[in-house]
Amino acid sequence: MTASLSRRDQPNPRKSFPTHILVFLAPAVLVYGLFMIYPLFDSLRLGFFAQVTRGVEQFVGFDNYVTLMTDDAILQPRLLNALKNSFLFFAVNMLVQNPIALMLAAVISTKTRGGLLYRILIFSPAILSLAIAGFVWRLVLSPLWGIVYDMLKALGLEAYAQPWLGLESTALITLALISAWQFLGIPMMLYYATLISIPNDLYEAAYVDGATDWLVFWRIKLPLLMPMVGIISLLTYIGNFNAFDVIFALKGADAGPNYATDTMMTFFYRTFFGSGFQKADPHMGAAVAGTMFVILMAGVLIYFFIQRRIKSYEF
Amino acid sequence: MTTKTLRIAFVLLIASVIALPIGSALAQDDGVTLIIESWRVDDADEWNDVILPAFEAHYPNISVDFQPTINTQYGATLGTKMEAGTAGDLIMVEPFDYRLEMYLNGDLANLNDLAGLENFSAGALSAWSTDDGELFGVPLAAVIHGFMYNADIFAELGLEEPATAQEFLDLLDAVKQDGQYVPLAMGTSDGFVPGLLGLQLAGQPFWRGEEGRLALIDGSGKFTDQGYIDAWAFLAAWADYMPDGYQAVSYPDMQNLFTLGGSAVYPAGSWEISIFNQLVGDDFAIGAFPPPVPEDGADCFINDHMDMGMAMNADTQHPEEAQLFLEWLGSAEFAELWNNALPGFFAMSNHLVEASDPMVQEYAGWRANCGSSPRNAYAIISRGEPNTDSELIRVTQLVMNGEMSPEEAGETVQAGLASWYEPQMGE
Numbered sequence: 001m002t003a004s005l006s007r008r009d010q011p012n013p014r015k016s017f018p019t020h021i022l023v024f025l026a027p028a029v030l031v032y033g034l035f036m037i038y039p040l041f042d043s044l045r046l047g048f049f050a051q052v053t054r055g056v057e058q059f060v061g062f063d064n065y066v067t068l069m070t071d072d073a074i075l076q077p078r079l080l081n082a083l084k085n086s087f088l089f090f091a092v093n094m095l096v097q098n099p100i101a102l103m104l105a106a107v108i109s110t111k112t113r114g115g116l117l118y119r120i121l122i123f124s125p126a127i128l129s130l131a132i133a134g135f136v137w138r139l140v141l142s143p144l145w146g147i148v149y150d151m152l153k154a155l156g157l158e159a160y161a162q163p164w165l166g167l168e169s170t171a172l173i174t175l176a177l178i179s180a181w182q183f184l185g186i187p188m189m190l191y192y193a194t195l196i197s198i199p200n201d202l203y204e205a206a207y208v209d210g211a212t213d214w215l216v217f218w219r220i221k222l223p224l225l226m227p228m229v230g231i232i233s234l235l236t237y238i239g240n241f242n243a244f245d246v247i248f249a250l251k252g253a254d255a256g257p258n259y260a261t262d263t264m265m266t267f268f269y270r271t272f273f274g275s276g277f278q279k280a281d282p283h284m285g286a287a288v289a290g291t292m293f294v295i296l297m298a299g300v301l302i303y304f305f306i307q308r309r310i311k312s313y314e315f
Numbered sequence: 316m317t318t319k320t321l322r323i324a325f326v327l328l329i330a331s332v333i334a335l336p337i338g339s340a341l342a343q344d345d346g347v348t349l350i351i352e353s354w355r356v357d358d359a360d361e362w363n364d365v366i367l368p369a370f371e372a373h374y375p376n377i378s379v380d381f382q383p384t385i386n387t388q389y390g391a392t393l394g395t396k397m398e399a400g401t402a403g404d405l406i407m408v409e410p411f412d413y414r415l416e417m418y419l420n421g422d423l424a425n426l427n428d429l430a431g432l433e434n435f436s437a438g439a440l441s442a443w444s445t446d447d448g449e450l451f452g453v454p455l456a457a458v459i460h461g462f463m464y465n466a467d468i469f470a471e472l473g474l475e476e477p478a479t480a481q482e483f484l485d486l487l488d489a490v491k492q493d494g495q496y497v498p499l500a501m502g503t504s505d506g507f508v509p510g511l512l513g514l515q516l517a518g519q520p521f522w523r524g525e526e527g528r529l530a531l532i533d534g535s536g537k538f539t540d541q542g543y544i545d546a547w548a549f550l551a552a553w554a555d556y557m558p559d560g561y562q563a564v565s566y567p568d569m570q571n572l573f574t575l576g577g578s579a580v581y582p583a584g585s586w587e588i589s590i591f592n593q594l595v596g597d598d599f600a601i602g603a604f605p606p607p608v609p610e611d612g613a614d615c616f617i618n619d620h621m622d623m624g625m626a627m628n629a630d631t632q633h634p635e636e637a638q639l640f641l642e643w644l645g646s647a648e649f650a651e652l653w654n655n656a657l658p659g660f661f662a663m664s665n666h667l668v669e670a671s672d673p674m675v676q677e678y679a680g681w682r683a684n685c686g687s688s689p690r691n692a693y694a695i696i697s698r699g700e701p702n703t704d705s706e707l708i709r710v711t712q713l714v715m716n717g718e719m720s721p722e723e724a725g726e727t728v729q730a731g732l733a734s735w736y737e738p739q740m741g742e
Binding site: 074142143144145149162163165258259273274276277280 | 387390391394412413416502503504505506558559560561562563564565568571572697698700701702704705708709712713716718734
């Protein structure tokens with residue numbers, strides 16, 4: 001295919017510039033450039049400036065970043081706390097959501113009765129607004145009227161009932177699990193789509209050779225799924241390292257108790273926009289955003305490095 | 316035929332949609348429209364139906380548009396609008412240092428020459444003045460904090476309003492022993508609840524209200540003083556009487572618990588009077604008492620907090636009309652309308668207004684016997700980082716959750732304040 005195309009191009013090397021390509025590219029490039037690329041670079045620029053007086057900015061180099069990372073009274077402990085919480089939030093999603101999504105996809109992709117119904121049910125929370133999902137979970141887990149406590153009582157486990165959303169030790173993990181529950185459907189559907197695109201011949205050949213279902217999963221399905229596992233891990237990383245809405249909806253911008261649910265995004269929000277008596281500081285906020293950008297970029301680079309080593313199979 | 320008709324209908328529809336706003340804009344061309352920025356989404360009906368029509372009746376050529384933003388995003392939204400030059404003509408402002416910077420930046424107009432300021436006390440005006448006495452806001456309303464109780468439960472269990480902290484704890488204990496009701500409808504999940512409805516409500520008598528607040532500002536008082544430690548110790552003792560799992564009980568949860576009749580005592584702000592009147596109706600009788608004092612015979616102090624002021628955008632196109640509105644806020648007519656439309660928010664002008672609601676009268680009545688003081692970290696001592704108001708919220712939540720001792724709380728807040736506030740730095 002590629003070979004035939006290039007051969008056809010060769011006889012006419014001085015062909016006029018392909019203007020139509022520019023026309024086709026223009027809308028996407030303009031919109032993306034104006035609303036994504038330009039703001040991204042402008043916010044990075046903002047981090048290298050400081051406000052002198054109103055409307056007057058001064059270039060300060062890496063001063064904001066240095067302050068952010070060395071001010072051991074407030075900023076540095078908050079930054080480290082937020083970093084730790086962001087990674088924890090990602091880790092919970094990665095270790096809980098992905099395996100469960102893969103498992104469910106593997107089950108549903110076999111000819112299960114009611115497979116369509118399960119797909120719809122499991123995917124449906126993902127289209128709910130997070131405000132609603134958060135509100136429902138807050139009711140379910142409410143110590144006053146939550147059904148979780150009645151269920152635990154019915155099982156004789158009331159000793160394990162805790163106000164999970166209110167305790168420093170459990171609040172963040174609870175929020176991460178709520179988020180994992182809500183968006184479980186998305187990785188599940190991606191795994192499902194990959195699984196049903198694997199040709200049946202491979203399974204049939206394996207079964208003829210006497211392989212069990214278990215063996216087919218580990219030796220055939222999983223290796224063929226590896227590129228998708230990589231992509232989903234990357235999406236989980238980007239999506240959850242930036243976690244904001246579930247925390248803002250349930251715990252507010254101050255991410256209590258005692259900043260136990262403070263992630264990079266809530267930290268950024270408070271710094272950039274201010275909160276209570278804390279003054280808005282767009283320049284320091286941009287420095288926080290710049291730090292996040294570097295961390296996310298590092299993650300993406302690691303992914304590209306690993307991705308090259310994952311074998312892709314053509315079928 | 317049909318497609319042609321459809322097409323014509325479609326074009327007409329589009330044309331009318333485009334023409335509509337133009338038409339209405341032309342219709343209003345001869346008058347002036349003032350826009351109010353506010354965080355009081357809850358009061359939009361009262362503003363639009365009662366207060367603004369009364370003003371517009373005096374000045375038919377001015378119409379006023381109340382455009383509130385949800386309160387948690389007010390600061391961020393207002394800052395962005397100011398920066399972009401799209402903010403309204405009249406800006407509702409929180410007291411003290413909240414919007415001081417905005418005035419110093421030149422976003423808000425100076426109001427020292429406004430007519431009608433003699434209707435306000437110096438104390439009320441001070442909440443919207445710079446340290447040098449430049450005024451940037453007209454006082455709108457104050458709120459008062461105190462406890463509400465379910466009078467039916469009190470009657471059933473033979474309980475009386477407590478006067479001292481010990482009596483308060485004994486009372487909660489009696490409800491707990493009885494076992495039918497949650498003694499105190501309160502939860503610490505939302506940070507402002509322990510901060511505002513715990514510390515600022517019940518702590519005032521311990522630091523003697525205004526006396527303690529001013530001592531912190533001039534450096535003669537410290538958060539490690541016995542009064543503050545005792546206040547936190549008092550709050551820590553409430554843990555036994557709040558509902559199980561109170562660490563995850565939110566503000567709406569505790570309101571529901573009380574209004575559904577499930578608990579005896581509720582730490583309230585006067586802004587809840589109208590909400591509770593509606594929710595409770597005739598289900599049970601509500602009573603109220605001011606914060607209990609540390610020991611028998613000690614003076615009574617309440618948190619009587621300047622809550623809302625009204626400022627003028629320095630860049631407004633209609634400064635004369637905006638000033639007319641601000642002057643009207645000091646009138647007796649406004650005070651009367653306000654106090655009856657929004658029971659529990661107290662207009663701050665000196666006009667004597669009889670409120671019709673008995674609970675409002677009860678709350679306002681405390682002013683006669685008790686010292687009044689605003690929230691103790693709103694002026695001056697929250698200008699630096701770590702800011703004292705946030706720190707008080709954070710440590711009080713920890714104290715009430717049993718994760719920090721009162722002494723540790725005092726030391727933490729004091730160390731934070733002393734790290735940047737000169738009068739507190741010592742030698």
